[in-house]
Amino acid sequence: MKFGVIVFPGSNCDRDVVWVTQGLLHQPTRMIWHEDTDISDIDVIVIPGGFSYGDYLRCGAIARFSPAMRATAEHAKQGKLVLGICNGFQVLTEAGLLPGALVRNAGLNFICDRASLKVERGNTRWTAAYTTGEIIDLPIAHGEGNYYADADTLAELEEHEQVLFRYCTEAGKISDAGNPNGSLNNIAGICNRQGNVLGMMPHPERASDPMLGETDGVKLFQGLLMATVAAVL
Numbered sequence: 001m002k003f004g005v006i007v008f009p010g011s012n013c014d015r016d017v018v019w020v021t022q023g024l025l026h027q028p029t030r031m032i033w034h035e036d037t038d039i040s041d042i043d044v045i046v047i048p049g050g051f052s053y054g055d056y057l058r059c060g061a062i063a064r065f066s067p068a069m070r071a072t073a074e075h076a077k078q079g080k081l082v083l084g085i086c087n088g089f090q091v092l093t094e095a096g097l098l099p100g101a102l103v104r105n106a107g108l109n110f111i112c113d114r115a116s117l118k119v120e121r122g123n124t125r126w127t128a129a130y131t132t133g134e135i136i137d138l139p140i141a142h143g144e145g146n147y148y149a150d151a152d153t154l155a156e157l158e159e160h161e162q163v164l165f166r167y168c169t170e171a172g173k174i175s176d177a178g179n180p181n182g183s184l185n186n187i188a189g190i191c192n193r194q195g196n197v198l199g200m201m202p203h204p205e206r207a208s209d210p211m212l213g214e215t216d217g218v219k220l221f222q223g224l225l226m227a228t229v230a231a232v233l
């Protein structure tokens with residue numbers, strides 16, 4: 001499975017993703033400069049975290065106009081996989097590839113912490129290595145991670161089970177106490193209706209290498225490889 005990691009001016013988690021997919025999981029991976037448009041060789045496009053274009057206007061608001069994002073929209077339209085992490089999630093909502101928006105954290109502070117998350121569904125391509133209801137810990141680091149959508153959009157997301165990750169307490173309770181940034185319905189990660197585009201604020205790539213302590217994140221990438229094998233069999 002070949003991964004392509006888009007690099008914008010200001011991206012800062014691009015190398016971390018490459019380390020996971022290529023360094024740890026031995027999958028072919030290449031970086032894609034934001035001006036490039038030929039991504040036909042790529043199976044999974046990853047839009048990494050960081051501060052694309054300095055977060056000017058709004059996080060992700062400028063990156064969405066890049067040539068690589070036009071190619072990514074086409075890639076998604078063909079049913080191929082797109083993963084947006086943190087700033088990447090913001091870019092995907094700005095680009096209209098995922099519904100809703102990420103607005104300023106409820107406390108107006110940049111939060112750098114660990115968050116407990118509940119995996120809502122273990123039966124998607126993105127969560128194949130997790131079990132439904134599993135509680136995991138991932139790092140978060142964002143100033144605009146507060147997920148917002150209008151009531152109809154929110155209801156639709158819930159109805160079609162597009163919420164894959166929710167913030168929770170360490171004990172697994174979905175409540176305000178476990179919600180670091182004010183996200184509606186404690187939403188930490190959603191996929192589109194077709195399921196091929198995932199956006200999430202927490203950073204699975206920063207919790208993948210055992211040398212860094214936590215490894216709950218690597219299962220997201222491993223799940224993709226399992227799902228490919230299943231699709232081939």
Ligand SMILES: NC(=O)CC[C@H](N)C(=O)O
Nearest residue numbers: 049050086087142143144
């Ligand atoms: N880690 C990140 O990707 C940060 C995203 C964005 N710059 C924010 O502060 O919300």
